Amino acid sequence: MRIDRLRQTRAFKGQGVNIKDKFKRENRAEFGQRLLDQIVMAFGQADVEKTLLGVTEQLGKTGAYISVDRPAKLPHEKLQQKSYGVLVGAVTEMLRRTDADTLERVSYFVPDDMRESLKEQIKQYRDSEGANKPNAVHKRFDEVEAIAFNGLAGLWTSPDPLPGNDEVGWFELWLRRKAKKDAPDAEAYLDRRKDALGLHLSQEKLKFPEFVVRFIRATGGSLRRLVRELNVYVAEVRPARIDASVFTTVRSDGVAPIEWVEDAVRRLGAAPEGPYVTLHDTGVNRAHPMLRPLLDESDMHARAQSWSTDDHDGHGTNMAGIAAFGDLQFRLQDQDPIRPTHRLESYKMLPPNGHNPPETWGLVVRDAMSDLDVASPHRERVHCCTVTAQSSLTGLATTWSAAIDAATSGACEIEEIGPRRLWLQAVGNILPHEWSANEDLRDHPIEDPAQAWNALSVGGYTERTQISEPTMRGWEVAARTGDRSPYSRASLAWDRSQAPQKPEVVFEAGNWAKDPAGGFVSGIDSLSMLTTGRDVINRPLECTEMTSPAAARAAGFAAEILSANPGLWPETVRALMVHSADWTPEMRRRLGGRPTKEHCASMIRQFGFGVPDRARALASTTNDLALLAESEIKPFRRIRSRNEETGAETSRIGLNEAHYYTLPWPRNILEEHFKEQVSLKVTLSWFVVTLPPSKPSV
Template sequence: MTDLPRDRPHLHIEGGGQSETYTSPRTVRQGLPPARARAAHAARLERAIGTALAEGRRRIAARETSIAEGEPGFYLEFDIPVAERAAVEGLENKPKAIELVAVRPPAEGDEMVTATVFVPERSADFFVKKIEAYRDEDTKKGRPKNQNLIARIEDVRLGAVRSLFTDSMELFPAGGRQTWWEVWLRDGRLATFQRVAARLSVALKEHAISFPERDVVIALADEATMARLIENSDAVAELRIAKDTPTLFQEMHPVEQADWARDLAGRVIPPSVLAPVVCLLDSGATQAHPLIAPGLDPVDQHAYDDAWGVGDSAYWNGHGTAMAGVALYGDLEAALANGGAVELGHGLETVKILPPAGQNDPDLYGAITALSIGKAEAKAPRRRRVFCMAVTSEVGLGRGRPSSWSAAVDQLCYGGGDRRRLMVLAAGNLRGDINAGEYPDRNDLEEAENPAQAWNPLVVGAYTDKITITQQDYAGWEALAPAGDLSPSSRTSGIWDRQWPIRPDVVFEGWNCAHDGVNPAVAIDDLQLLTTHYRPNRRLFQEFGDTSAASALGAHLAAGIMTARPELWPETVRGLVVHSAEWTPAMRARFEAAGSQQQKLAMLRRYGWGVPDLGRALLSASNDATLMVEDALLPFRKDGSTIKTRDMHLHQLPWPREELLALGEQDVELRVTLSYFIEPNPGERGWTRRHRYASHSLRFAVKRSLESLSAFRQRINKAALAEESGEARGSGGGDGWLLGTIRDRGSIHSDIWRGSAAALAERDAIGVFPISGWWKEKPGLQRWDRSVRYSLLISIRAPAAETDIYTAIANQIAVAVPISS
């Protein structure tokens, strides 16, 4: 690329999308159930359900009247082939108050998926009648009645505590051992559960978190007591293990450079009182450090538990103070070496969410996160913030499945639809020794940690450019990771199920480690970042690394965008971080070696969209112009008793048509990023169709060179139908796009098209359209009429040209361009 200066602000458009009535075709389940000997299959299921119902009625009769509350009923557990898992939806029947409450994710190699439903006593014969009709009656087309459901059921039995347990069964607390359970409750039954728990002397944690169809509490019980809770109420939907205190790993080495610190402190210009802040949710911070004090007012330090105090602690090796130094200065080593003034564009807040010693009692970390954020916001409610949390847990990982913590983070970002928040999370680190022969395969196999499976925050992994070893103690040793490649400790989403988000979104510098070819790799000073030490009276600097340091760098950059462009939405700031990211040469080589889309997806799940850059995030060049669009659409509408897809948006782009045509066959690049937040609806029920996790999804498609707008609309509808029916097709595959359909994971999508300038001149429209979610599929929850905000970022690069594309676009923005057929 001709390296022209970035000296022009990105172009900004508020609105501009033309709404068009749009309804994706209804999904029709394809294929027939497995062929069966009808009578024999019905007879086997009748025997199984007869046994289950008899035991269920016995349990209802044995309810403890002094304890019981809620509608009498029982749980039935069904086995359905994994290939037919969409059939679990047919187990639910709202008129009969039969609710699908839990779907246990199948382990690798499992042939069956297990689904559990709550059946009230008044509807006990529902499935018996379904089976009898399957056995004896035909439809008008001559097929067994209820075939789509009954033929897919392999077995049925009465449910128990284990039927509702959706974590790995390896975590199940057997042997009568008391444990803290994460109890997911059916809608509207929190008070019922609390009363029954009190009658059984079951300890409950104070805080609960609420989602659209579930409340989640923490309860201390053994398996037998939990069984009594379940049998004497109609409240429990799902059980998981309460997650333990998150573990933080960091190798820190002191660097005594007090004279440098005093010099830098004398050159620091503190941030304005109106400046945005990075709010760190961590172990507190040492505000008295001479390099922290200019950016952190003592009144902006808080603690989840006021009794903890707000300062940092030795137990966590001063992790919060180390995060503060990176979040405030970014590359502290560069700031120390620079002889000029250092102006702080943003400040800090800290909320101590880790105790000064020992561990938190098991609790809902979603509630801890929410209450901690609330403390900071109560003190300064109008302040613009980037929340940053590098605290993670390896307990309860499930190949990308949401947890109560990650769902709470999504809910905090969504903010009820009217108070969006930008959060930056760490992807988490490998634990134990790192061996040279395992890199990077081990990174691909160890999944990003809780709560990084959240959709709405920016999740940051680590890469490294640090390869130079000068320490004499390590003469002859080598850096483990090549320059520009993944940091040796960074986790990925390589093993996640395909429907879950790409994690990490982006990567920042973390650290590298050194090895001698024989022993496990070790952290050394040369290959880490420099940051502030929590005990400045003893030493002022320490080494720092891993995804903790990378997430602090990510928050630093996001705050830099907020400082420069305070009017932008959180969705837009997140989008700009991703949109500005590029793969390093080492990463690009891996992508270029990928021979299939699946292999490209594996690389995307390792590196995200690459390494962001503040200059690219904020400024355009004459031959590299970025357009920022912030808009909102109504994705759904009510039509009688059903909810249908409502609007799509067509954006006519202010394309520099003449300039592009003049460039002819020269290579150009188009990059598009779509960023939006979803409202979560967690609860392990398979996340298929009606039980999706996301409230909605959006997709983008770009008009092709020789495509009319009418044909473009038809293509979008076909793409939506394909995605609704679960086909691996979409609106952007092939046709010069680097990623195509693999970009469509989570709630941020970015892709790059490369081709001739003449071809790009005709690609002058972008469609943003909705894909179904639980807002549409659950009309009773009354979310169908909500508006959806989105940010659309579009860049044109003409790397070999000095043509002024930027000015040509700017001249057209004020001119309304009608959209026609």
């Protein structure tokens, strides 16, 4: 029974509560002098640490965190002075004497220009022994137990031990969000300093009303220096727990997976009109609450009407979640609104029973383009295919890859001149049972149709290096942070004179767990990604891995670029993704000191051009500037000539034209830094038409 209509609203005024400070510090003169000595020592230790760490720059006002031990019942604002830059950081429980009497340690950031003021306040407290009534300094310092400088320990909010200086691990940095537009940007600073400090910065993040959480992999020494450089803009530091497995089962506190989904749906914003990620897969279960707002019934297609458009396998629904949201574990822990940048479209290319005959795979692509263009002819799409086959492992064109090249270049046989299309293709997987201790990537070439010249072929790398399953204590991970995912194939065995360089880019594909004896490997939840599941009732959230989710995430990435820059050519979106990519520190470690051209070529055939960076791909003018040019060119022409003696006509192919650009160089700035070494990165992206090798190539 609802009683909403029986409600009355009336004015209300509180009764007021008279709270008296019962605690009085005995011998304030002696205690005040002790606090003064402690804070002077703390400031001195902070300065010594800054020198030892080699910190020469700090973000915003210079200063340091000072730890204060005090009863937990007191409000933190008693010592916080926001208007003067004294802000609360981490809070940790130190000692529980009784349920009502707990001692906690609170870290306060103290700007250097507030040091003398704080010392003066403590002196006033020390010299106020004879005051008749409690005053402001009494309330501020009476119940303080101790003051100290604890460095990183003061911001560490985990029962786990602090990392040693040479110990490497994943950490959470809780950064304060910008309160004003002109305030320093901690995220931009972190991105700028990551290489100099040897950090691996995950592109994933969590957002809360006052904080943004970034995940970094660093040594304890680099972490300590970074914390001092970030200054007041880092509020807490914790060991990172990047683990999708906690969302797939009912937690100890009773929270079920569907409750995570329901919370995410409440934060899910309205879907835009476009662009679309078109999933060529097993169909999608549109009944999933997180997918329904992004996937209209009219955007569900199947190659055969008898198949239905629903997901008969679960793979397509898994990929839909990754394409729409990325790794869901970050979205589910977040408190920010979820703002979709694109919609979904599904083309069921696999039958519910059996398989498509290999000779029809090219026809499947042709039919998909025809069906989709008839349904919505002017739609901006990012095509994503996570289906591969071992029908061809040579890198040469097949009917399947040639059909993709034709579809992307607009040269489908059913059209004279069709629209150009963006196609993202998974490279295929190495399965755990195929693993060998003497692994040779030449034995695992990229699968058909990822050799398509025009497709953006997506391989896998991994940042998943923490095993959390209790039953696997002592197990190791197969790949180090930033290395090639053990699932991902390579094109090292291809004939380089005839086959393209693949993959072009890599995205997260998960990792393997390896038993201590080294004889068995397995994919596990904590080394995987989290996504939407087909079984909404029993398993609304599932873990996924391999190059399929890598390609799906890449498709979502491409759609984000299109959403921010509507009307970009498919070639341009592909170029921006490749242009923004870079090798991770672990990939670069494989290069060694003086890599040869041959070594670099082999690297590209494993890692592509690296991991794309979202900010760079979106052409941020804050840190990275990308200059775009879209144009058509005819670099060659047919030159005809006549033999004056015989009158016979002949022809040959010659050069035709070139395009030149006068770039808007900031000449005055470059002249000021004439001794600096700079690099110019140029990425050219164009589509070609190919035919299987049994037919003439064009």
